[in-house]
Amino acid sequence: MNNRLYGNLIFELSKEGRRGYSLPKNRFGNYEIPTEMRRSNDAALPECDEPTVVRHYTNLSANNFGVDNGFYPLGSCTMKYNPKINEEMAALPQFQNLHPDQPAATTRGAQAIVELLERSLCALTGLAHFTFKPYAGAHGELTGLMVIDNYHRAQGNMQRKKVVVPDSAHGTNPASAAVCGLEIIEVKSGADGQVDLADLQRIVSTEGANIAAMMMTNPNTLGLFETRIPEIAKLIHDCGALMYYDGANLNPMLGVCRPGDMGFDVMHINLHKTFSTPHGGGGPGSGPVGVREGLQQFFPVVSPYHGNFAVMMRAYAYILTLGRENVRKVGPLATLNANYIKESLRDVYELPIDGLCCHEFVFDGLKNKSTGVTTMDVAKRLLDYGYHAPTIYFPLLFHESLMIEPTENESRETIDGFIDVMRRIAEEALTTPDEVKTAPHKTPIGRVDDVLAAKHPVVTFRQMKEE
């Protein structure tokens, strides 16, 4: 797309007197809004005709890259295909027009979807009850921790305020704990990338009575299955604490393991990851929280209604479309794709931990770092070749983390194309390193100045005009 021609802000396309709407005439008589109630100036919103608005946003969309555009191996985000039928189901007017305070007798169909979805999620996770109030993954984490905090309070264990979190955990884990009023104890990862059992034992022996929960993903953020999970769960349960499963990495477990069977008591699911609802440029998601029997009375009020209901409808349509026959292939195929990429690139990218991975894995940058080409440069160069970049500089265990997650929806051809490009970039890093260090070259805009944006924040059109 042509950024110069179509890169305006909608405010810059505004002209006084233009209209992009039509409203019915007022047939109610003359009801004037009293002046003392009114704002002194009109909100300076744009004034545009309908064709201008449509062209503007259509062109903006052309400056974006989504799963429907191409391979999106963003680690930990599970960028799988978002089926079109789900969108149509979520937009059915019989559901879309329901006011959330309508009496129960008038919303039986909507309630049925919630009940059926809950039953399916219970079957898939091995847990007994779900609340759908959480709006996103981090909101689910917070909700799950509130369940745990409520449980300990009810037992009179007011001192249980510490949450054990692996050092490889996603940033939302400690942040959610803090919002819940809990403190973090970090447990180290061992040389094999898994939780260091000796370190955990040390923590449990000194802090056992104060621990509320241990919070983990399994597989962990390195894409490695925590094989000592039965021992970990036993250690935590024996000290009176609960096990929390961060569902961020649930996808490779479909058809393989259920969190309830692994010993987890509370978990959240990112419906926008594992159950294919679109990520929408950063939401809306949905983060239902599941619990073992006996914990459901501790569900907190984290939102007023039924959660992001239209997102839940999409997830249920996806579960029905897959059915029990296909849902069990999701994990193995995602895992196969990841291992295939890992084995095809490990001679040119640094694989810090050997062995089978699950749905994703982490490289610690290029194997040959002699020309100073960084993970950031590799990521930016990938954009030139038409791929979204992997997650970079996370997890924090390595300096040059490059976290790759293909999903079960990617074909061998797509993946082979990606592998070829990754190898070519590794070669360019040695032969034409400046080309890589200054990438991207073919995108609508070049590398952006983050420092300028943060040092001197301009975050509205009004501020921009005042510049």
Added chain:
Amino acid sequence: MYKYFPHTEDDLKAMLEKAGVESLDGLYAQIPESIRFRGEYDIPSEMSEMEVRQLFETLGTQNRQLTCFAGYGVYDHYTPAVIPNLLARSEFLTSYTPYQAEISQGTLHYIFEYQSMMTELTGMDISNASMYDGTTACAEAMMMAVAAGKKANRVLVSDSLNKKTFEVLQNYALHQGITLETIPLKDGATDLSALRTLLSTLEGVAGVIVQQPNVFGIVEDYDGFAEACHEKKALFIMDSVAADLAVLKTPGEWGADIAVGDGQSLGIPMQWGGPYVGYMCCTEKLIRKMPGRIVGMTQDNRGQRAFVLTLQAREQHIRRQKATSNICSNQSLMALWVTVYLSLMGKQGLKEAAELSYAGAHYLCDQLLQTGRFKLDFDKPFFNEFYVSYDGDADMLSQRFIDAGFMGGVRFGEGFLFAVTEKRTKEEIDNLVKIAAL
């Protein structure tokens, strides 16, 4: 194989070989057998697209389609056809948080527009990229006030705040160790002298939360509130219905430090409770205390204007447990919904829709009062929503409304909270009144 899985038998064989295992099961050899799931999932069998459609449509018939006169935070405004059409574009729909600015200018660009529009609407300096909904935005504002207030951990909440918002606040406050105190009402509106008394007797008040229009639909007079708060170093937080700000005196004009609320009224369907979008705006002074994503303007290495996620040092992925909030995904696509709505309605249309809603609500109120069965409990100005008590059996009337195809307001106390938007016609209102008059 299956329509979402591209792997052929040949592919599987070649890929397994590269991965160094003999079967798909072999990929999980490291997992202890005791925790493997070997059973059959107790979920329905695979359905064709036609069967899925049938099932949803059948369930849809079990919902009653009612003409909506309910509000209580969620309003039945009209959605222009342009919006769902543009929102369906895959480039928006199937992308994620714009970490790679060079191929995410579409998202970053509309978020910048969204922030600009929300600051215009609220009369504030800064907006973030969106929150989950109005209630959680209000909870985040409460926590932001406490974080900004250093050691203060008390927050005062007007009794005229929506009860559902209050419940969410209470829950967050419990876990955060925040003490909530209620500011009493006088004739349906927050009592300023009671607030002054609370502020002078209580230690460590970090923030004061009020709602405009309030839970009864009343447009309150918040003159003197900001000054009273600031005298005691408390932040003044105002929770408003976004669409109403097209005409109402803004949180900025009332002297608010933080403005929050739900953006659902800006053309987002009610869809049984979500997804909606929460907005949060604040003064420039508080920008680094703000939770959530913020998009800023910058330049690229070719000298072009560009947009990028900024001030990320506030956020969980950098700051972890010391972040201003745990929010990660927000409601980006719903922010786009609101942005396109505001682009279409613009300066004039939003005002006209608000004026139409105001007129319809006042017409309905007049007609109801004329039946002699309803009474306005408070002698206060209202906007497009109002509370009336009823002299008969309100639950029975509520059922009569439903039988006639109406969601006749939200029931509480002795009466009803009715809301009217630009979508309600004179005929619909007259028919509702006929039933109410029986």
